[in-house]
Amino acid sequence: MPNIDWDKLRFEYSTTRSNIRFKFQDGKWDSGTLTSDFNVSLHIASSCLHYGQECFEGLKATMSKDGKVRIFRPEQNARRMASTSNYLLGPELPEELFVDACLRVAKDNIDYVPPYGTGGALYIRPLLIGTSPRVGISPSDAYEFIVMAMPVGPYYKEGIHPVDALVMDKFDRAAPNGTGNIKVGGNYAAGLMPAKYAKDRGYPINLFLDSESHKFIDEFGTSNFIGITQDDTYITPKSPSILPSITNDSLMQIAKDAGMKTERRKIPIEELAELKEVGACGTAVVITPISNIAYRDEVFSYGDTCGPVLRSLYDTLTGIQFGELEDKHNWLLEVK
Ligand SMILES: *Cc1c(COP(=O)(O)O)cnc(C)c1O
DSSP states (O other): OOOOOGGGOOSOOOOOSOEEEEEEETTEEOOOEEESOOOOOOOTTBHHHHHOOEEEOOEEEEEOTTSOEEEEOHHHHHHHHHHHHHHTTOOOOOHHHHHHHHHHHHHHTGGGSOOTTSOOEEEEEEEEEEOSBOSSSOOOSOEEEEEEEEEEOOSSTTSSOOEEEEEESSOOSSOTTTTTTSOBHHHHHHHHHHHHHHHHTTOSEEEEEOTTTSOBEEEESSSEEEEEOTTOOEEEEOOTTSOOOHHHHHHHHHHHHTTOOEEEEOOBGGGGGGOSEEEEEETTTEEEEEEEEEETTEEEEOOSSOOHHHHHHHHHHHHHHTTSSOOTTOOEEEOO
16 A cells, blocks of 8 residues: 555645556557556657657546545547547547556556545546657657556645636737647647746736637636626637636536536626636636636636535536536446
8 A cells, every 4th residue: 555645635746556658659559558667768859859749638536435436537538639639640549548548557556546535536647749750840650658647635725715817918828720729738838938927926827818819718727717607607618729628518517407507608808797706627626716817907806715606516526526426427437
């Protein structure tokens, strides 16, 4: 048994027993190997290093009340990574291979899954990199698909508590027909500077507008935007440059199940003044409620505690993940 103080866990990297690696060569994938080596040996001219031919995913396995460990919607992450790889002219990544990799790494590290009741999870991080040497710009022939996993605590240690966001007027996250809708590391490298700009001004997170007109809401730096209107409609932006969040999709389904109206549509920046609750959503945090959004010299406020609608959506999603509520949509896949 690893010696872990579960209550001290944060959302941070830690080493576990193993990771799993698959190599793509001569047009096919191998059958994957678990290893306790946490380094990769790469050619110095690898396409991932020079031209950013790489992408990643993030998902969670949680221990339920019954002691069983289950992964949340891995087939959705598989499909998203396959579509990202496709855009990067990477290899085809079969859904079965992706899901099998997650199951194998979770099983081999099962004693690193935080026990039921701690609020923690095993965070699973798949990574796909182009490994052929390239100096001229062209896609790699060889690739490595790596899945690592590590125990993480709840993202916000003091429980779900609201933060302030700054609207980015000087920076854009992704071009309108660029790579905003795929999960490539380059989007994150490009987001470091705007995030620092916001943090330096006292805002833990930043909110991007559509790059073309700066009139509509796109998404937060690393999470999707959710708004709750005065009549309790769940709204989220429709834009070609947003990363399609699986958490957002799941919360929207939960809202529908609860009889709420849901809309995916363009959200003009002025509409921030009319919303009752605003949240940022993603796998790591599930939902971060937003208390204030600063835009030029205006501030839109949503209270200093999490609003009741977002709270209930949060409780339902985490309740399903921890096996306390019925998994109506078969979102959980057991690690056996
Ligand atoms: C990963 C990611 C999200 C959240 O997606 P989930 O599937 O919910 O984890 C949101 N926005 C961006 C930019 C992302 O990269």
